[in-house]
Amino acid sequence: MIPIAKPFIGSEEKTAVMAVLESGMLAQGQVVADLETRFAELCGTKYAIATTSGTTALHVALLAHGIGSGDEVITTPFTFIASPNSILFTGAKPVFVDIEPDTFNIDPAQVARAVTSRTRAILPVHLYGQMCDMDALQAVADRHGLAIIEDAAQAVGAAYRGQRAGSFGTGAFSLYATKNVMSGEGGMITTNEEAIAERCRLLRNHGMRRRYYYDMLGYNFRMSNLHAAIGLAQMDRWADFTQKRRANAAFLSSNLSPVITPQLGPDRDHVWHQYTVRLTLAQQAERGFNRDTAVARLNAAGIGTGIFYPVPAHKHAYMQEIVGDIHLPVAEKVAQEVFSLPVHPLLSQADLEQIVREVNKL
Numbered sequence: 001m002i003p004i005a006k007p008f009i010g011s012e013e014k015t016a017v018m019a020v021l022e023s024g025m026l027a028q029g030q031v032v033a034d035l036e037t038r039f040a041e042l043c044g045t046k047y048a049i050a051t052t053s054g055t056t057a058l059h060v061a062l063l064a065h066g067i068g069s070g071d072e073v074i075t076t077p078f079t080f081i082a083s084p085n086s087i088l089f090t091g092a093k094p095v096f097v098d099i100e101p102d103t104f105n106i107d108p109a110q111v112a113r114a115v116t117s118r119t120r121a122i123l124p125v126h127l128y129g130q131m132c133d134m135d136a137l138q139a140v141a142d143r144h145g146l147a148i149i150e151d152a153a154q155a156v157g158a159a160y161r162g163q164r165a166g167s168f169g170t171g172a173f174s175l176y177a178t179k180n181v182m183s184g185e186g187g188m189i190t191t192n193e194e195a196i197a198e199r200c201r202l203l204r205n206h207g208m209r210r211r212y213y214y215d216m217l218g219y220n221f222r223m224s225n226l227h228a229a230i231g232l233a234q235m236d237r238w239a240d241f242t243q244k245r246r247a248n249a250a251f252l253s254s255n256l257s258p259v260i261t262p263q264l265g266p267d268r269d270h271v272w273h274q275y276t277v278r279l280t281l282a283q284q285a286e287r288g289f290n291r292d293t294a295v296a297r298l299n300a301a302g303i304g305t306g307i308f309y310p311v312p313a314h315k316h317a318y319m320q321e322i323v324g325d326i327h328l329p330v331a332e333k334v335a336q337e338v339f340s341l342p343v344h345p346l347l348s349q350a351d352l353e354q355i356v357r358e359v360n361k362l
């Protein structure tokens with residue numbers, strides 16, 4: 001089976017972890033600080049603050065902006081569940097708006113229409129590694145004085161008009177094992193605002209400024225040096241791995257015929273966390289099989305796949321209790337049409353050709 005994702009752990013990662021073990025300094029320390037410096041450099045931000053996961057990065061970023069009970073945050077339903085859950089953790093309400101049918105990212109025109117007197121922030125998700133339409137979102141944010149919290153979990157190093165993800169608003173990244181840059185588990189917040197960075201540092205460590213004196217209710221969301229050591233070694237691979245992902249995506253897009261290949265918005269540097277195609281409902285009806293059957297056929301032929309995501313966030317029962325029984329037609333349709341193919345940097349030319357051969361049999 002050609003897996004949909006394959007973390008790469010080389011001798012650099014192993015040596016770095018052994019060095020931390022031998023140092024005896026396992027918890028958050030210098031290695032985490034070094035990873036933060038490297039991450040801020042990659043994103044083009046003044047500050048980066050490491051946390052335990054992408055989920056805690058989002059949670060802390062929202063809290064650092066003072067978002068809580070009574071507030072509304074506008075976001076996309078077509079995302080991993082951690083994006084809207086992080087809003088719920090703060091006591092605020094997620095307000096879901098529909099997506100663009102071509103990029104699958106949040107539709108800025110819908111965001112503009114959803115703003116109320118309670119809206120405090122927009123939480124766009126740079127899905128699959130392609131950035132949202134940041135000019136349009138920034139215009140809405142500026143008009144209403146809203147914060148932008150970018151869910152850049154899938155988009156490390158992606159760019160919009162040459163500017164990197166996480167540097168438009170406050171960025172939240174995941175370093176989970178299958179993400180483009182990984183540390184096993186881990187998260188990162190990026191910002192250019194000193195005050196936000198300082199609040200994030202406090203929130204991830206019990207609200208503690210001076211030992212055993214607490215400024216606020218805080219958490220233990222500290223990354224360990226062991227995880228940071230893996231992340232640092234992976235940072236050295238980002239450029240090569242991203243280039244390989246781009247080459248793999250280009251090969252797939254020029255050779256796949258029976259599915260709709262990924263569409264890029266203008267001025268986007270995609271980092272291809274996922275390579276996601278569509279078998280539209282019309283194509284499914286015409287061919288007499290649905291997306292799940294297509295995926296089962298590929299799996300039987302040794303091609304790993306993923307469905308990101310089969311159910312839009314607003315359709316889960318617990319979420320409907322909060323947002324009601326709303327209808328977002330584009331997200332609901334696309335959720336039945338998409339599937340992702342392997343695009344990771346460890347694919348061989350033979351793997352790519354096998355993927356093309358099997359998909360083209362659909």
Ligand SMILES: *Cc1c(COP(=O)(O)O)cnc(C)c1O
Nearest residue numbers: 053054055080082153174175176
């Ligand atoms: C992975 C991911 C997260 C959460 O990251 P974790 O590190 O798994 O907590 C959040 N949002 C999106 C879009 C993701 O892909």
